Amino acid sequence: KAGVTQTPRYLIKTRGQQVTLSCSPISGHRSVSWYQQTPGQGLQFLFEYFSETQRNKGNFPGRFSGRQFSNSRSEMNVSTLELGDSALYLCASSLGRAGETQYFGPGTRLLVL
Amino acid sequence: GENVEQHPSTLSVQEGDSAVIKCTYSDSASNYFPWYKQELGKGPQLIIDIRSNVGEKKDQRIAVTLNKTAKHFSLHITETQPEDSAVYFCAARNTGANSKLTFGKGITLSVRP
Numbered sequence: 001k002a003g004v005t006q007t008p009r010y011l012i013k014t015r016g017q018q019v020t021l022s023c024s025p026i027s028g029h030r031s032v033s034w035y036q037q038t039p040g041q042g043l044q045f046l047f048e049y050f051s052e053t054q055r056n057k058g059n060f061p062g063r064f065s066g067r068q069f070s071n072s073r074s075e076m077n078v079s080t081l082e083l084g085d086s087a088l089y090l091c092a093s094s095l096g097r098a099g100e101t102q103y104f105g106p107g108t109r110l111l112v113l
Numbered sequence: 114g115e116n117v118e119q120h121p122s123t124l125s126v127q128e129g130d131s132a133v134i135k136c137t138y139s140d141s142a143s144n145y146f147p148w149y150k151q152e153l154g155k156g157p158q159l160i161i162d163i164r165s166n167v168g169e170k171k172d173q174r175i176a177v178t179l180n181k182t183a184k185h186f187s188l189h190i191t192e193t194q195p196e197d198s199a200v201y202f203c204a205a206r207n208t209g210a211n212s213k214l215t216f217g218k219g220i221t222l223s224v225r226p
Contacts, residue, residue: 045214102147
């Protein structure tokens with residue numbers, strides 16, 4: 001079974017631009033969670049989607065948004081990029097029930113200049 | 114919300130020795146505790162997990178113990194090998210409507226050949 005895939009793997013943007021990242025979960029998984037990973041803050045939860053609905057949200061500004069499609073694929077969008085948004089963005093999928101094991105993708109490395 | 118602390122932040126062991134990584138959590142209602150290994154340029158990979166109704170779980174050279182009273186859990190790696198060198202993250206999942214995984218800051222394990 002194929003793992004979680006994320007595209008693109010690397011991205012360079014400038015301040016003020018917006019970016020869209022994509023995540024395809026493991027086949028059969030209905031929940032997708034997004035995390036931001038930085039050296040200083042570690043892994044921080046952004047949001048979780050299940051059956052096209054946002055089920056939970058972390059403490060990030062409204063510039064960070066996401067959505068999930070009927071095939072469980074998910075996208076996250078960051079608008080008006082800031083230098084501090086440079087990070088590794090990780091997507092994790094699970095079957096969907098609370099407490100289920102999450103499997104991570106390789107991440108998208110975003111650099112904001 | 115849940116707070117997960119991981120210590121030490123770095124650990125260096127000689128090949129063949131054992132390594133123990135400890136984490137504490139704050140929410141006594143948390144009921145799921147996974148451990149992830151992250152190698153350079155990759156996403157976190159689940160190596161073992163434990164649920165709150167179990168005190169210990171073992172998988173070959175890796176074991177996890179959970180002390181619910183003290184709210185801490187530990188990862189034990191025996192007969193360490195150079196390929197065990199990586200960053201290890203612990204996490205705890207709280208219960209309720211806003212259930213999510215909260216991660217520790219990670220520990221860098223170096224296994225000296």
